Amino acid sequence: MAHVRFLHTSDWHVGRTFHGVDLIAEQAAVLGHLAELVAAEAIDVVLVSGDIYDRAVPSAEAVQVANRAMARIRAAGAQLVLTSGNHDSAPRLGVFSEFAAAGGLHLRTTVDRIDHPVLLDDEHGPVAIYGIPYLEPEPARHALGVPDARGHNGVLTEAMRRVREDLAAREPGIRSVVLAHAFVTGGQGTDSERTIAVGGVEQVGSDVFDGVDYVALGHLHGAQALADHLRYSGSPLAYSFSESRQRKSVWLVDLDEGGLAEVRRHELPVPRRLAKLVGRIDWLLSAEEHADVADCYLSVTLTDSVRPDDAMRRLRDRFPYAVHLEWQPENGRTAATLRYAEAVRGRPDTEIVRSFLDDCRGAPPNDREEKLLRRALETAGRGEE
Structure with missing residues (x-):
């Protein structure tokens, strides 16, 4: 090959749901696009820097989607290098890794393989690709033989020392790529990453x-460049409303004889957009200006002074993909954080229930609700004399 071209991806999170909605179809569509990109751009290697799955024990359907995506990428002409992330089970993901490598799928999920690169050759010589799996600091510091290492910085420092040591033992001028799953200083997070704080x-x-x-x-879900050679690809789909304005993408990376030659951003298709609406429920349900978000996954903040009854069902009559609902009344009144022992001391049950309803929805119970409450309290043996 004339030169090596990489496709940098991460955080597929296959099997993840979005506010209870199954995203398998959307994930299959976006990952299928990666195979098309491999063919169109003559990609040699696809890198996946952790969190292939959303959970340690993925569903059978999630495994099938990931397997089909990888098979399509291989059929399009690229090899794959994958590392495990904090959501993955490293032992499960890495099983049969030696056999998989023969078919062009290179898995790096264990500490003892950190300094065993995948080696490729182009007309300029070899390229070494090192995969550092997600390293949980406490077990990793012992597995790496550095019991005094502290936190993520300590264990990754040792992992990179091993990488550099291996590079130094190879021929001069060898080019190198490292996959790592970590929160690097300067990166911008979102609401959808699981914390790895220790x-x-x-x-x-x-x-x-x-x-x-x-x-x-990998790990942060927004595409970003901390330096020309140090980048997050982000997740291929948005997994929280904090990502609603992000354009999901991957990086196309070219190496020449001198090392890093060019990095290009390629935006991914969006199977279903995310949007937010704020306002009173009657206006949201009637205003024509909201027609353009009817097919979006929707987060709605209602500003009615009284919490509307059956709000989500009513919203879904017009916005079938409304998945998240909040109430923030425009008069500033919200359900306050209460010290319940103080709030209920010496008060009759009926008054406590009335106050609870008033706090939660911004209006006291009406006559019909008063009768229902009184009947419920009597049934519970808490009726007033």
Whole structure:
């Protein structure tokens, strides 16, 4: 090959739901696009920097979707290098890794394989691709033989020391790529990443990764460049409304004889957009200006002074993909955080229930509700004399 071209992806999270909605079809569509991109751009290697699955024991359907995506990528002409993330089960993901490598799927899920690169050759010589799986600090510091290492920074420092040591033993000028799943200082997170904080410290200094030509990062779900050679691809789909304005993408990375030559961003298709609406329920249900978000996954904040009854069902009559609902009345009144022992002391049950309803929805019970409450309290043996 004339030169090596990589496709940097991460955080597929196959099997994840979005506010209870199954995303398998959307995930299959976006991952299928990766295979089309491999063919169109003559990609040699697809990198997946952790969190292939959303849970340690993925469903059979999630495994099938991931397997089909990888098979299509291989059929399109690219090899794959995968590492495990904090959502994955490293032992499950890495099973049969030696056999998979023969078919072009290279799995890096164990500490003892950190300094065993996948080696490729182009007209300029070899390229070494190192995969660092997600390293949970406490077990990793013992597995790496550095019991005094502290936090993510400590264990990743040792992992990269092993990478650089292996590179130094190889021929001069060898080019290198590292996959890592970590929160690097300077990165911007979203609401959809699971925290990896240990003792309050989850971030890793960017200088930990010095000395390699390109670092393909995973864990943060927004695409971002911390340096030309140090980037997050982000997740292929939005997994929280905090990502609603992000354009999901992947990085196309070219190496030439001198190392990193070019990095290009490729935006991914969006199977279903995310949107937010704020306002009173009657206006949201009637205004023509909201027609353009009828097919979006929708987060709605209602500002009615009284919490509307059956709000989600009513909203879904017009917006079938409404998945998240909040109530923030425009008069500023919300359900306050109460010290319940103080709030209920010496008060009759009927008064406590009335106050609870008033706090939660912004209006006291009406006459019909009063009768129902009184009957419920009597049935519970708490009726007033």
